[in-house]
Amino acid sequence: MSKPMPPAHPFDDDKLKEECGVFGVVGVADAANFVALGLHALQHRGQEAGGIVSHCPEDGFNNARRFGYVRDNFTSQSLMKTLPGPLAIGHVRYSTAGSKGAAIRDVQPFFGEFSMGGAAIAHNGNITNAEALRKELIERGSIFQSSSDSECIIHLMARSLQRNIPERMEDALRRVEGAFSVVAMTRTKLIGVRDPLGVRPLVLGKVGDGWALSSETCALDIIGAEFVREIEPGEMVVITAEGGVESLFPFRKQDSKFCIFEHVYFSRPDSIIGGRSVYETRRQIGVELAREAPVEADLVCPVPDSGTPAAIGFAAESGIPFGLGITRNQYMGRTFIEPTEQIRNMGVRLKLNVNRALIKDKRVILVDDSVVRGTTSRKIKEMILDAGAKEVHFRIASPPTAWPCFYGVDTPQREKLLAATMSEEEMCQHLAVDSLKFISLNGLYRAVGEGDGRNSACPQYCDACFSGEYPVAPTDMLQKGFKLKAAE
Template identity: 55%
Template sequence: MDPLTPMITTNPFDDDKLREECGIFGVSGADTASAIVALGLHALQHRGQEAAGITSWDGHDFHTHRAMGHVAGNFDRDEVIRGLPGGSACGHVRYSTTGETSLRNVQPLYAELNSGGFAVAHNGNISNAMKVRRELIRRGSIFQSTSDTEVIIHLVATSSYRTLLDKFIDALKQVEGAYSLIVMTPEGMIACRDPLGIRPLVMGKLGDTIMFASETVAFDVVGADYIRSIDPGELVIVTNAGEIRSHRPFGDVHPRPCIFEHVYFSRPDSIVDGSSVYSVRKAIGAQLAIENPVEADYVIPVPDSGVPAAIGYAQQSGIPFELGIIRSHYIGRTFIQPGDKVRHLGVKLKHNANRALIQGKKIVLIDDSIVRGTTSLKIVQMMREAGAAEVHMRIASPPTKHSCFYGVDTPERTKLLAHKLDVGGMQDFIHADSLSFISIDGLYKALGEVKRADGRPQYCDACFTGDYPTTLTDQDDVVVTDQLELLAERVA
């Protein structure tokens, strides 16, 4: 591409973050369910900014509206909400962790089954979806999307069990990986979480209306009360009559919820698995200060995700907390960047150094993670250009060495800086005076847990340790195929 050709791209500060999978929200038993869902999706927008969709049920028919882009602009118009009537609705905000970015992959996905309409919103990733999909196609299934979520619909449709609930459970027992699901049928709404509880899902109530969401902050926005988390492996059914039933078809399984929800994905004002995300992030920052002290004049967060940890670091270390990087909240996530030179200057559209504060000072920068390292490099450079005497970087998570296969849009492992370099090499790459990460044991300590109980991790920490809690059938198949192709090339 010509360097002067305009292109739409993600802001460079956002390119170096793990993308926050997806967000789901469901409402059962409300007069204007779709309007409530639209409000809840606004609160979950940080979990997916490529597309959004809502499906409603009015007692007779299902209605769906899906669109590329944010919730605002697509679901804040009266005519859209009027086109989604009914007392039940579910919604979804999306990043494309599997399947291309196109309208056919925007959720909720909907299909007409023998039992009636079936709509599903999914947060997570089915790690054997490719294998199951191939088998379903061999048996005659016709897929309308490239999303892994559609596999669940076909498994339900082809199940030999009699009741819809049994068909659904049968389908779930054939998939592996991570999933939190909200399903709408003519019989009612089902909310469920995979047996390991990798992805979050919570339950709330507003009067007689029952709600489910990826995060409790969605309940705050609509004025609902948080009741509890859906347990790992639990299915909660809300019938059209308002009856609530719980099923646990998977037996006892040791849970492994995603530890990165506490580090970065969830909003700080959410409650995840019973813990305040804000309080946990402050505790992570305090533990980071205990493990990795440094002499400095100021503790400075990388906005916005580094703020709670920076507060904790400052309180523990006694070093003053200051806003040394000012973020503009009026710049969207994407903008036109014509060429590399202007693209680099575009960083300052969203973040700019507080030069009067920084000049001549020793500073500690606090961020939640380092992925490719490009963001950290630019931030350190910005601080030096603003006159910082020393720039030390402290990271509120261990080095991200491994890809996630559970619904997070992670770069290939070879593109992860911590996979290629040790901490010393990473420090040289970003040109910091020092670089340190919280230890995995320190992260667990900040969460009020020991890393292992009975020899088993309490969280899914595979992005740091490589200890994946499930089999990775599709990934293993890709590795085997690559090895066979490489062997064939060598023989040839």
């Protein structure tokens, strides 16, 4: 059994983390191999652990769950031979709900054996009433095997009186609050479901005579699948091995509240969201940012890699030259070295290095996707100044992150978010830079295609991390004393 991965490097700790990606395939030979490829393409959505469950008529259900990267675990022929069959689903994760550095039992997909046969589920999102559900289920005799909120779905399915597994899943998910994009499987069916608000992404693809479900379109590309469409908010699709696709809408229709931060950071730039290229949206964010917050400078430099498209847009709109003033070391993995105090003091230099010849004697605009705690921003600023820059200006391709996310993102406690305790001017002074500007919420909405900006009466996206307006009440956190914006 592979060991849990050590803590991420401090550079990664100052970024928000999407907690997982899901992928499933039906109607192809050796489906688990397709799933492994899909999970590899979704590795940016979760690097702590991964798992695959497959089914074939001769051997039934089989599963493999491992800590670490997909490439290190699901490329061995000996392992993949233990996952035969034309139907498989998989999951990559960071832990959010549930314990950090979790046991292997917390790694999805989760499997349950029911009277009508087995089923496995993989969940992207976060259940905001999981603790209340868990308490109720335990009091009624359920025995939990993991600390994950997602296991509640399996127990709710087991207690349902519906006649088949898709109907039991509908029944279970009606009790769930929060965000869920679920890929599930029975012995003969692949199932995909999005919550009524559509907070997390899920897409449908065609691969040969079979079908695929994925968190993002980039994972369809890697297996040569054709992108068909997005699963709609509140939709359940049930796909058979013979190729039949049934679409159901079991939940009350609500206005979509897709996570706007998927556009800013979480999704891969080569994915398509809502018919829009993620790369093009991020480039347009840079254009809007340059219009809103111009500054005289000599060089526009991205903080790699997520700041690059926005920096390209900023440079194009402002007319200031674009340059790769910072290089990211692509080969320093999380297990590179046991971090001694001396290594820790090197900070981000293990991950990033400044191109001194390009930076020296220039007024530099650094474009980054977000500021969370601000620790990395300060270190990068110091590196730029050490390289001889005259001035350092930060331009941030998202509004200030002032509120935690309860829908599947690994967000620090609110008091640890820099924007929760400081104004923009105070953050500028704290980071000790010449200027600091964030894109406005309206500017972000324009960049993602909402020409009139944000509809304050009914926001078109979930933007709670910026606005503090939560589309689903975070039940468990409210019971622990979390204060909503209106209650402050």
